[in-house]
Amino acid sequence: xxxxxxxxxxxxxxxxxxxxxxxxxxxxxxxxxxxxxxxxxxxxxxxxxxxxxxxxxxxxxxxxxxxxxxxxxxxxxxxxxxxxxxxxxxxxxxxxxxxxxxxxxxxxxxxxxxx
Amino acid sequence: xxxxxxxxxxxxxxxxxxxxxxxxxxxxxxxxxxxxxxxxxxxxxxxxxxxxxxxxxxxxxxxxxxxxxxxxxxxxxxxxxxxxxxxxxxxxxxxxxxxxxxxxxxxxxxxxx
Numbered sequence: 100x101x102x103x104x105x106x107x108x109x110x111x112x113x114x115x116x117x118x119x120x121x122x123x124x125x126x127x128x129x130x131x132x133x134x135x136x137x138x139x140x141x142x143x144x145x146x147x148x149x150x151x152x153x154x155x156x157x158x159x160x161x162x163x164x165x166x167x168x169x170x171x172x173x174x175x176x177x178x179x180x181x182x183x184x185x186x187x188x189x190x191x192x193x194x195x196x197x198x199x200x201x202x203x204x205x206x207x208x209x210x211x212x213x214x
Numbered sequence: 215x216x217x218x219x220x221x222x223x224x225x226x227x228x229x230x231x232x233x234x235x236x237x238x239x240x241x242x243x244x245x246x247x248x249x250x251x252x253x254x255x256x257x258x259x260x261x262x263x264x265x266x267x268x269x270x271x272x273x274x275x276x277x278x279x280x281x282x283x284x285x286x287x288x289x290x291x292x293x294x295x296x297x298x299x300x301x302x303x304x305x306x307x308x309x310x311x312x313x314x315x316x317x318x319x320x321x322x323x324x325x326x327x
Binding site: 103132157158192207208 | 220245246255256257258259260263265303305307308309310314315316317318319320
């Protein structure tokens with residue numbers, strides 16, 4: 100596809116369950132970012148991938164959050180033992196090289212609701 | 215020091231008016247300042263960006279003004295249109311690989327027809 104895609108678009112889960120969120124970046128983009136956007140809030144950086152490695156995981160809020168990227172393409176963000184405060188829109192973005200001035204192209208997000 | 219402050223939180227403007235959104239930062243290592251536009255249900259999209267070596271950048275109806283000494287920058291939308299109604303985020307980052315953006319909390323703009 101031409102843009103960044105994310106799946107599922109919506110996810111409702113029960114507290115304590117694990118969830119996986121998927122991101123398909125723009126083909127050929129080496130950098131991939133995950134952000135979290137809580138209701139009415141700005142974007143909170145979670146993790147950055149350059150290729151398959153994650154040089155910056157500083158934004159992951161707890162050890163319940165993890166992410167991986169395979170084949171320099173698809174990335175999965177996993178949240179274990181979900182809590183109600185994890186409810187948010189999770190956004191993925193990709194850029195061509197990862198340089199700060201490269202345009203980050205965002206996907207539409209996954210809206211996670213933890214009951 | 216990593217925060218980017220943004221104001222106002224919400225803004226209502228009549229069609230044809232000027233919308234002004236302001237941001238301020240503390241970290242002098244920030245070297246790149248983009249603005250993103252987000253429509254409901256969509257991801258943010260880059261609108262316009264500026265480096266601190268210039269004081270102003272204009273693209274169509276959108277202008278960024280940058281004041282390095284005050285560590286402030288602002289977005290001006292001239293001749294605002296109802297289609298401009300969206301949430302606008304300012305952001306800042308250093309000039310390097312993998313520099314994560316620090317985003318402001320956003321301004322919800324409503325342009326009345």
